[in-house]
Amino acid sequence: MAAAIGLVAGWSGSASAELLVPVSISDTIVNTSVDDSVFGTFYIGFAFPFFGSVRETVNMSSNGNLQFGTGDRTFVNEPFPYSGFAMIAPFWDDLYLPPGELRYNNSTPGQFVAIWNSVAHYQGLAPNTLEVILLGPSNGFGLADGTIIFSYDTFTSDNSPTVGLNKGDGSTAATLYPLFGSADGVLTSVQAMSLAGRNFAFTPDGNGNYTVSDYTSAVPEIDPAGMGSVLVLVSGALCLHERRRLKAA
Numbered sequence: 001m002a003a004a005i006g007l008v009a010g011w012s013g014s015a016s017a018e019l020l021v022p023v024s025i026s027d028t029i030v031n032t033s034v035d036d037s038v039f040g041t042f043y044i045g046f047a048f049p050f051f052g053s054v055r056e057t058v059n060m061s062s063n064g065n066l067q068f069g070t071g072d073r074t075f076v077n078e079p080f081p082y083s084g085f086a087m088i089a090p091f092w093d094d095l096y097l098p099p100g101e102l103r104y105n106n107s108t109p110g111q112f113v114a115i116w117n118s119v120a121h122y123q124g125l126a127p128n129t130l131e132v133i134l135l136g137p138s139n140g141f142g143l144a145d146g147t148i149i150f151s152y153d154t155f156t157s158d159n160s161p162t163v164g165l166n167k168g169d170g171s172t173a174a175t176l177y178p179l180f181g182s183a184d185g186v187l188t189s190v191q192a193m194s195l196a197g198r199n200f201a202f203t204p205d206g207n208g209n210y211t212v213s214d215y216t217s218a219v220p221e222i223d224p225a226g227m228g229s230v231l232v233l234v235s236g237a238l239c240l241h242e243r244r245r246l247k248a249a
Helices: 189-193
Strands: 028-031 038-050 053-061 065-068 086-092 101-105 111-121 128-135 148-152 162-166 173-175 199-204 210-214 217-222 228-233
Touching: 038 065, 038 111, 053 086, 053 111, 086 128, 086 148, 173 210
Parallel strands: none
Antiparallel strands: 028 101, 038 053, 053 065, 065 086, 086 162, 101 111, 111 128, 128 148, 148 199, 162 173, 199 210, 217 228
């Protein structure tokens, strides 16, 4: 089957190991102690376009993905495009709580954030922190309506996830290729580790698919004196090698 795969722009900059939208006391904590579970539905807060369909709610999987219209608990990640359901996958793999927690926040207009905070791999590898940011009209990032950002904090798990967007029709997806990895979105263990401190924006291209780029963001924050300041977050890394993992049924 032919896959419609997003193209990736080049990058220049230095790594910064922080989420673009930090963990907040205004987050809703979804769960702290599950394995292979899906939660929702959660209201996004605006009409969110995804591969030509408008979505208003989303489900959150402990296994590193958001889902539309389903509650699939699959822990063995598959290559994209993947038939069955629409998925946003910043790190689809066999993740595990505890330690860590699932969070979301829809309190900011034009923005929905889902965070996997210090979530470990099933094999007991060290925890990782990552997030997905869904953007709507008049969002604070100043990006196009329907843009999706993947943001990665410190990353230590040596495993092989699927990363990207999946329409669910078995033929359409957008991945990080050709920046690194293969067109099917499955990263090697070294590539997965190199996500640390990186940010990626999937921007609708107007033709039902996405252009994917490394994302450099100027994020406003308030200094202690009450004066506005700007914190610049950028991203970067690279790749090599492959390793997969198994889990007992």
